[in-house]
């Protein structure tokens with residue numbers, strides 16, 4: 001049996017990455033993810049890898065650009081303000097189609113904000129952030145066993161699709177501790193050979209990693225179409241979520257990450273009270289797992305979205321069900337999260353209304 | 365002088381303006397790579413600037429970086445592949461304005477890479493705006509009355525600045541504005557690569573170079589501009605040489 005350990009999320013992340021063969025880490029300190037570079041600083045050398053405390057998040061992401069081009073499994077981690085600084089580099093890495101893992105243990109914003117957990121970087125993560133038409137694969141673990149497994153999987157997704165993967169966590173996920181079984185890494189995909197690696201042109205023609213497309217004049221259109229094809233394929237193939245008691249639910253609660261876990265507790269309690277509530281908890285938010293939402297919208301009358309922000313993820317839920325059902329929203333930003341009791345209270349309120357068809361008509 | 369095309373250069377005409385120094389510096393770097401027999405284990409970084417199309421000319425692996433980030437990118441590659449030879453090729457805007465932090469910290473860490481820094485005292489690619497190395501009084505499209513000491517600050521002297529850092533192995537400022545200067549530049553570039561092969565750490569060669577187009581000068585006058593004006597502000601010479609040993 002695999003070893004069971006009690007580690008903080010930030011430390012567990014390091015173990016998962018190293019187990020999955022990550023051998024390059026560059027990062028810059030920022031709370032609440034400091035345990036990541038601190039743990040990396042001694043674990044990476046133990047594993048024969050490279051740790052660099054970079055001079056900035058900009059430098060860190062560009063070091064990844066190089067390390068990935070050199071063929072390494074590599075990662076960086078930061079929290080909100082630092083992730084903002086990485087956006088230019090992320091755009092270049094997606095354009096050059098290099099694999100890497102980026103972790104954002106989100107904190108309160110905007111600006112310097114605070115160091116409490118938040119989910120205010122959702123738009124930045126899934127709608128863009130950097131310049132140009134690009135996508136990141138965005139994974140959103142809500143528990144530490146999920147963080148461990150998804151971190152290992154992230155390297156496979158990155159290599160398989162030649163695209164950066166972002167783990168969108170939050171300060172709670174990074175700071176909380178849970179017992180986790182350190183299962184050995186097993187590739188979940190049949191990984192292609194890295195035929196783009198720059199390691200000197202011995203025995204082959206020189207290779208180029210670049211993102212400038214000037215000639216012919218439409219070459220950038222072609223490159224974008226190629227990227228779009230890849231993103232369409234990822235949309236078809238990657239669909240990660242947990243469904244809980246959705247079958248007969250009249251109210252679907254949805255949240256991702258740590259609030260997803262809190263919401264699950266609230267749904268359990270609601271069930272005990274005889275309220276037919278269910279939960280959809282995505283494990284990736286790009287691509288967005290629209291299918292379970294669409295299916296649920298056929299039977300459930302209402303939706304409730306819970307978020308540690310003033311309303312970002314909720315927009316994708318509305319899009320997924322094409323606004324066919326009213327979507328209520330319970331959000332807290334600035335570093336605070338809705339408690340299980342608050343969510344339960346909202347479920348109760350909505351479910352009693354759900355009994356009354358008249359109140360359902362006006363869509364939110 | 366060898367008039368054959370070095371193997372490290374592709375058989376392709378460059379896009380550089382008449383009298384531009386980039387073509388000369390490309391050739392010197394390529395000749396040195398040939399001479400040291402390292403082409404097949406060399407990886408170069410292209411900057412954002414006039415030399416962005418480096419991979420159209422260099423017959424070795426090349427990675428094109430975001431503006432100013434080549435030292436960080438080269439760090440990532442070199443740390444993963446320590447037995448490969450990494451060079452960055454950067455303009456003054458790339459190295460000493462937007463990328464100042466990456467330059468200073470790669471130098472301070474003593475990254476075992478070779479930096480070729482082409483100082484033409486102007487932003488070539490974007491059409492002649494002020495560079496961090498534009499000289500006091502020098503005209504540019506964003507200093508129409510000449511660069512001022514007080515509003516814009518004086519030119520940044522990269523070799524002088526980096527010479528204060530313990531991590532640096534070798535700094536030399538050369539020029540390509542006369543045949544004699546070109547020969548000296550070649551020697552300095554060779555030494556900067558040899559240092560890396562011998563694992564001696566960070567080496568940077570600053571090359572004073574011509575930009576006739578954005579200086580609004582005919583090519584021969586551009587050479588005079590380097591010889592008469594730039595060399596006064598940016599004196600040629602060795603600014604640091606610890607190539608005797610990394611930790612001496």
Ligand SMILES: Cc1ncc(C[n+]2csc(CCOP(=O)(O)OP(=O)(O)O)c2C)c(N)n1
Pocket residue numbers: 412413414415431454455456457458459482484486487488489490495
């Ligand atoms: C982030 C970013 N800012 C600005 C630019 C526009 N830009 C391209 S090249 C350049 C300056 C290049 O000057 P230098 O580095 O001196 O090289 P040269 O062209 O003179 O060889 C600028 C400002 C850019 N591409 N990216």
